[in-house]
Amino acid sequence: MATQSGRPPVPRARTGLRLNDRRMGGKHHAGYQTRRYRSGRFAMTRLRSSRILSRRCAVAVVPVLSAVLAACGGGAPSTSAASDPAASNTTGVGDVVTVIRHGEKPDHANPGVDAHGKTDDSSLTSVGWQRADLLADLFDPTSGPLRAGLAQPVAIYAAGANDDGEGQRPRETVAPLAQKLGITVNTDYGKGDESKLVNTVTTLLGPTLICWQHGEIPTIAAAFPHVTPTPPKDWPGNRFDVIWTFTKTADGWRFAQLPELLLPKTPTPSSTADHSAHRRVPALERPAIDG
DSSP, rough: OOOOSSSSSOOOOOOOOHHHHTTTSOOOOOTTHHHHHHHHHHHHHHHHHHHHHHOOOOOOOHHHEEOOOOHTTTTTTHHHHOHHHHHHHHOOOOOOOEEEEEOOOOOOOOOBOOTSOOOOOTTTOHHHHHHHHHHHHHSSOOSSSOOOTTTSSSSSEEBBTTTTTTOOHHHHHHHHHHHHHOOBBBBBOOOTOOHHHHHHTTSBOEEEEEEEEEGGHHHHHHSSEEEEEESSSOTTTOOOOOEEEEEEOOSEEEEEEEEOOSSSSSSOOOOOTTTTTGOOOOOOOOOOOOO
């Protein structure tokens, strides 16, 4: 339909404003639609701004609530110990002290040999070297966990040479284990220094291994305060296959003993060039020392 000027009329735009006009009852006074449009946009803008502000407030409040809950003991349990291997492996000061005797010593049928295979009456026998090799696997297994009742040492003590004794066999016995663990053997104490030795190891952090002459091992045990049950008073001269452990408790130390179970009941000598020949023998040793 043409206007008086002959030009077709301009069609009214079909926008949301037109619908708003109809909902409002079709009021068309000048400027109402524009003001309504701007008012709606302004309201929408305010609404979006409010949502963003609410989200930011929520993000800020969450850490505060977590901190409050943690302070009250209601937070999630700490995982610092689980993520720190050192913390999980080290449970306290001087928590476990393990004491072993050195490996087999020479007799009329089995001479001592040093680490180079030379005859030496102050050194271990061939079987004693086999035991030393197997002790390294016992305290640091190549596969599988440690045997129950044992603890992998973080410090190793062996008798040092002094006027009362050479102490070479204890040092030879722990040498393979120390090399495997990358630990330097402490030889500051020798025969006659048992009380000083215990005073030191009970203040160390983590498990400790002591290798000593059998005659003085009961003296080491006697130097621990408040030990239960009471350790044996003597260590038989023919026993090289026993482990004594002292575990820290709230009021003293708990004593236990167990067999090494490393060599056959009656070891047979082997050549000095092959210290690990008995690894393939399945027979086990005798039980621990009776009190």
